[in-house]
Amino acid sequence: MTEYTQDQATFREVVTKFLQAKSTPTDVRRLMASDEGYDADVWQQLCQEVGLAGTHIPEEYGGFGFGPVELGIAAEEMGRHLYCGPFFSSAVMAGYAILNGDSEANKQKLLPEIAAGSTVATLVLDSVNDPNQVGRQLRVTGKELDGTAPIVTDAHIADVLLVVASGEDGLGLYSVIADADGVKISPQQALDPTRKLSRVAFSGAEVQKIGHLSESGLNKTWDQISVALAHEMIGGAQQLFDSTLEYTKVRVQFGRPIGSFQALKHRCADLLLELEWAKAATHHAAFCLASGQEPETASMAKAMASDIYMEAARAAVQLRGGIGFTWEEDTHLWFKRAKASEVFMGSPHTHRERLLSLMEEAS
């Protein structure tokens, strides 16, 4: 664990300022009601002016060459402001998958476009619960891909699909043009409308192989995505906690602010503690990724961030009383994102088991 540098703190301020202006609850509500789910102009500004999509992409591929810590900062602020756009799918998921691959040609071609936001990519996994389950549905024979991935983020707006599938020589990473023949992308109505999901079915779609994917390669990508997602989640949890605390200070019942009641004080104190530990675990995991140490901290971060985000979400509704479960109040936007993120890239239980297995292997 290291502390953030002054440059990293400044970077956070820049990201925050941009999102405060461009991702207000009003924006979120407008975008979640649209089919695309994002604002193309804001996405271009985010990539071109702030350069966020290239945060973790090396300079030789058109990025800024920062690492998981800076990417975490960006993700945390996006979670806090519930940014709607393909940042997570394209920059984080597809970006990491390509970076970890061994195809120099694909890095040269795809990464600068992803960093610039001119290409939107996403990562297609046939299991978003457990890396051990990946590759059971999607199969490549020759140059043709078959099978279905039920949960794919932002596929409906993607130009390129990066697909993890089983080939003749084990797992591989493949790229598929999103509008190619044999690719059927069906947007799904899901609980969380702020991150759009699609079902993606392949029937003989033509693939280009990017490279072989080892078990450790897949797990590394999974870890990197999990840590970025954990940052997004603690950002969301912090937002829920802050707004709920504020609400208990101003909402008056029985002639006094409800935050003066001990039952609520204790719940808020408990939330603060859980949130602080989850933040510590998450930030630590990013520093570990950056230094290549303690890979098990990724699962720790994802499990703890998931638990506190849901816990903060439950409290945010409960402590607001009736207004908390209305459409008009903004809490449900984060509440739904909390649940969708909790089960994406592995539930807390899956990550706890994964962590325990790693510890058992080590001992």
Place this chain on the structure above:
Amino acid sequence: MNENCPDGAKGPGEIHTGSTKINFAADTQRWMEVMAERGWTVPNWPKEYGGGGLSTEETKILYEEMLAIGARAPLVNMGTRMFGPTLLEYGTEDQKQRHLTVIARGGAPWCQGYSEPGAGSDLASLRCRAEDKGDYFLINGQKIWTSGAQFADWMFCLVRTDFEASKHNGISFVLLPMDQEGVTVKPIELISGSSPFCETFLDNAIAEKRDLVGQLNEGWTVGKRLLQHERSGQGGLGTGAQRSRPVGVTIDLEMPDVLNDYVNDPSIAPELRDRVIDWEMKSAAFRLTQKRAGEESRDGKTPGEATSVFKLYGSTLAQDRQDLIVDLMGHQGVGCEDETFTSDETGAARSWLASRAVTIYGGTNEVQANIIAKRVLGLPD
């Protein structure tokens, strides 16, 4: 240190408490003495009071080096952890010279005269009376939960010196020797069978005027600061060695070896596996947060209200750990005798009982949550 640390002072084992009423193992005694010579029993105290004069950063290095050779803490007691740091801040030059130098060389254990039968969570309602008799105070009343009073030479004590003032404003912080006619100590037997706490009866006990810490009737301020030092070191049943150990950042199963047998038992319920790993994660995150708090206070700031955060969570973790251990042991976790049960198993059962206390002493979890709500979160009264 490698040359001077006796083998008997390495690894788990006895830690010197500075008590003059206990015979410590020779290696424990020698380790305390060689460290005291350099002031390294209290490395960050000023040299003129028996400390090592080390900065926070240097102290951290010292602890890392101790950890590297497996050395236990040379000396841990209420004087080194709670009273000493408080006296450094509030004591007179005379008090520091007389008391800190003795604490630093392991010469006097202290006990804490805070709680009373009628003043527990509501500590400020204490009624132990101190009358001004010119050059001394005459003290009458009863203290309770005085840890280690039977082995202590001195007590720091909160007494009421003004019965007319509001409850926080009539309290003074005084120091009194335990070996005097007016002090009677009675151990309290606990559910674990041990007696770490006492009742202390004060009948015309005497505290000298020069041992009044801070101003008359302003003892609450001093007493609260001491509680912050107490809570910052609490939150566990761990030994002093664990406490002074630099915070690790790797996840390690902080369970006794015996537990591996239970955890690796294929018939163990998945729910218990989940709890084990959940506890491990929280414990690791707790250490990370402690470490961050330590880094933030590198400038030597004294602990503030945030110590309640660590007390509340640390004590919960410690208690959860004991719950988990006996749950993993099943019927082997309820033993009191050595025939059916191994000593590890009966030890676990005793620790489980003893762990009921950690969420209560030093201010209950509920009181800590109140402090956090008020001081950290700014929630209204």
